Amino acid sequence: MKHYDAIIIGAGQAGVPLAKKMAEAGKKTAIIEKRYVGGTCINDGCTPTKAMIASAKAAYQARKASELGVMVSDVTVDLKKIKKRADGIVGIFKAGAENGIAETKGLKLYMGEASFIGEKEIVVKSKDGSEEKLSADLIFINTGAKTIIPDIDGINDVDYLTSTTILDLEEVPEHLVVIGGNYIGLEFGQMFSRFGSKVTILEQSPVILSKEDEDISKAVTAFLQEEKIEVITGTKINHIGWKGDQIEISESTGKKDKKIKASHLLVAVGRAPQTKNLGLENCGVETDEHGHILVNDKLETNVKGIYALGDVKGGPAFTHIAYNDYTIVYRNLIKNTDLSTKGRPVPYCMFTDPQLARIGLSEKQAKEQQLEYEVAVLPMKNVARGIETNETVGLMKAIVDKKTKKILGAAILASEGGEIMSVLQMAMEGGITSEQIRYRVFAHPTYTESLNNLFMKIHK
Template structure:
């Protein structure tokens, strides 16, 4: 058995930088990766999907350029070229990270499936054959999550797509049916509609985007329906069947049954932690009911020296949170910090077009938590920059505490919504009041400048 000072399982956005930092601190370190360096973000998530979304945006612009006096005739979507561009970008990032790791002293890389055999011991099934046994004083788990597949009759027999498999398509689906109505589902829905597919969303709940306020979710639904995306809410798929003509989906709503014919089905109903084969029970760690690895606010399990970072610990499932987990653990271990996850900001952005940038709490949460609050809104039709560029879809919304005059949360649904909401995040982190923002001097004409007008409504 080989003994290391530290073992990192998984090379996601926490594991990749952490293994190099540990090695550079003189720790004899092993990185174990089951598939590709970079984890979901680089290989199946952020990098490839946002590359495809860039192509979808170009197709939309070509179709709608006439509204600003530019006529684009005869454009077509080349999905094979879009896929090739995506693969080039992914490989550049993946291979760059691998090369950097290979050049790091004190760092050994194993491509293998890891499972615990004891308290801090692991057995590796190497991808190229054979086995290894490792142990370490410190173990960091960053294995991430994978698509969760619901148990619906016939689903496993129809060659369904997930957020990973759909990125391997080289032909545009004729009719793409999507199970789920949240962030991943909506990004793919709009993307493939712009590529030319007919798209139908089947959402089990009463509306899409169940974690957002009603007005934000309704505006997103309106935008998607303007692009002729069909959204069926309160709709449960009950059976799938396949024949030579395609896929038949039986579904039920609150008061009726129906059928839908599609060529492809994308399952986007959530994700589950990849803990099934880890053997965490051998370490003394008991998984949660949903199979996450429980940790304290310093990301350590009940076993001292074993940490879980990123999606696998059940925290916010975002790349930037995984990376922040890494910075907390590393700085606590080697810089004498006393950092925790308690109270950290959790911004996120859904990359539909327009984007939805979010920070802080929603209006619903402010009401439930008993704040003396007010919600202010501004349609993008009243944002000068949006008018000038010819895209006034969406709205700005902020929740403020009337007692402290500080911002509790914000949703920016508009072009560059993720960038605008970052301005409000920094204001929240710095304790800046809405009075200071509404009288702040922003460059003209920018989207952020309209934060003046948003908060002017609080006179």
Template sequence: MTEPHPADKQRDVIVIGAGQAGGPLAGALARSGRRVTLIEKSHVGGTCVNEGCTPTKTLIASARVAHLARRASDYGVNVGTVSVDFTRIQERKDDIVESFRSGSTTGVHKAGVELLMGHARFSGPHSIQVALNDGSQRELHAPLVFINTGTRPRWPDVTGLREAGALDSTGILGLTELPEHLLILGGGYIGLEFGQAFARFGSRVTIIEQAERLAMREDPDVAQALTTALHEDGVTFLFSHRVRSARRTDRGVEVTLDGPQEKHVLTGSHLLVATGRTPNTDDLGLETAAIEVDERGYVKVDEHLRTSADGVYALGDVKGGPAFTHISYDDYRVVRDALLHDRPRTTAGRLVPYTVFTDPQLARVGLSETDAQAQQRRVRVYTLPMTRVARAIETAETRGLMKAVVDDDTDLILGATVLGPEGGEVLSVLQMAMLGNVTAAQIRDGIFSHPTFSESLNNLFMSTPVTLKPEPTLT
């Protein structure tokens, strides 16, 4: 029989990581009367508040104002020469991050959670060693343990990257000077958001992408419209190029590229590495607790977010799958409802929307046209360019398009993409329709306020669709 742990070491719950799942879950469980300890290595609030959504969208907002100011004459407004105060932009970003971070920390304390700042490591399935940031050590034990350690920027195996002073998506947030020429390694959504923002601040921007085009998960027409918009804003693209090495020279950062034709060299003042994320699992001692991970290091979970170790759960980006703050928060709700409200539900079948905060915004949920073709679905595909949206014409923001994939038998919406101004907000209307089984015909005939972007959904479903039919099976 196992001896009980001393009272000062025993907890009801241990949460590792104060991200958008860990913090709320710790608070909810503490308010239910449980003794909860939350362990966080750096900042409460996780990637979203500290290095992700909050700081980047704040920068993007400043970049958009600069962009609109330069376009003022398009609206008949004269503003003179537009300049950017990069120091003030960074200060504004830092102030907002600190406000959000402080609010998250205050909420944890108010809920009665014990917050330990330090690095946690499993010494058994329910035993945690904590190396506190002040240099001391703690040992804790609990029957329930939740892992919410998230991910960090992934650095590719390219010779000289770190030595050349390359930045990742966290490091670039701390810049004190505006890059003259920003090279971006990787044309994913992180690279695109930073690329357009810095181009609008006044930097030259070159994005190096090994694929043949942007946004490979999106339909080709959507990807092309996005590429065109970014190019108009001053972003240069090198597709089908791979970086082989990097080095620091007197002129800046020099990268050697393999392209479709031959090797060549490109020099910029700064280099951003935006080639994806990797899970923070390599120093958690998971093997000690018999917690299984996949080949990329993500924690394996079932649809209830349970790991291979009894009583241990993983939530948020650390478990793989869609790496979005709203998914992390929904992971918290899945666990909360099961443990506190006797309302068990799972992660299976949930709609996963996302919005990329380029301008125009790229928002998507459910099936794309490409997905429907691959699945041999009988669907109708509706497409409406933003040039036919009244509100877009009135605001002089006509870049992009809307698309919806509709089941040809039921008239239910299976997926949608909105590339346009406030695309994420417009997509939410279509997502609500999907959640409520509202048909395309009902939206077509619905009454929406005029003139709004959402009203254009009437026009989307009045347009002539393309019908996709399954290919006949050869016998």
């Protein structure tokens, strides 16, 4: 059995930089990956999907160009070329991660599936059937999450797609049905609609994006429907099966039963932690009822010296959170800091067009917490930059503490919403008030400048 100072299970966005930093700090380190170095984000998450979304936006803008006096005829989409471009970007990013590991002295990469055989002992099973046993003083679990397949009658009898396998398509689907009306489902739904697919989104909740405020959910629904995407909410799927060469989905909405035929079906109802095959019972690491590894605010499990980072531990399932997990663990262990996850901001962005970017509390959450707050809302149709660029869909919304005027949260549904939200995040972290932003000097004409007008709703 080979002994290491540190072992990282999973070469994702927390695992790779952590492994490199541990090795650079003089610790003999191993990193284990069963699939692709770089994890979901690089290989079949953020990187390829956002590259393809850029192609979808280009097609959409070309069709809308006449509104700006530019005549573009015969807009066609070459999905093979789009996929080739996305795959090329993935290849560059993946190679960068692999080279970073290879060039780091004291760091060894094992390709295979890891499982615990003791408290600090691991077996790595390679695809060729060979096994290696490793042990370490410190072990970090960064195994991420995978698509949940809901228990729907007949679903396993059809060729459904996931957020991973849909990236393999080289022809635009004739009719794509998406099960799930949240971030992943909406991004793919709009993207393929812009590529030329007929798209239907099925969501069991009364609204899509049910965790967001009602006005945000309604605004997203409106722009999707404006693009001829069918959004069906409050639906129950009774059965899925083949009808000739089409997939038939039997669903009930209220008292109405309906059968929908589709050429392709995307399942996007959520993701589950990849802990089932880790053999956690052999090391004593505890999980919740969903399989997420339980950690404290220093990201350490109930077993001293074993940590969990990223999606596998539950909580916000975003790449940037996984990366921040790494920075907390690394600095605490190597630089002797005393950092924790308590109170850290959780920004996120859904890359529909317009983007939905969020930070802090929603109005719904502020109300639940019985806070004294004010709301500022500015429609994008009233934003100068939006009018000039023909990007007038959406709204800016901020929740402000009534007494202190500190910003409690914001939702920015706008072109480049993520960038605008980040300005407000910095204000929140710096304690800058809504009144200060109301009178702040921003460059003209920018989207950020309209934060003056947003907070004018409160500070007249």
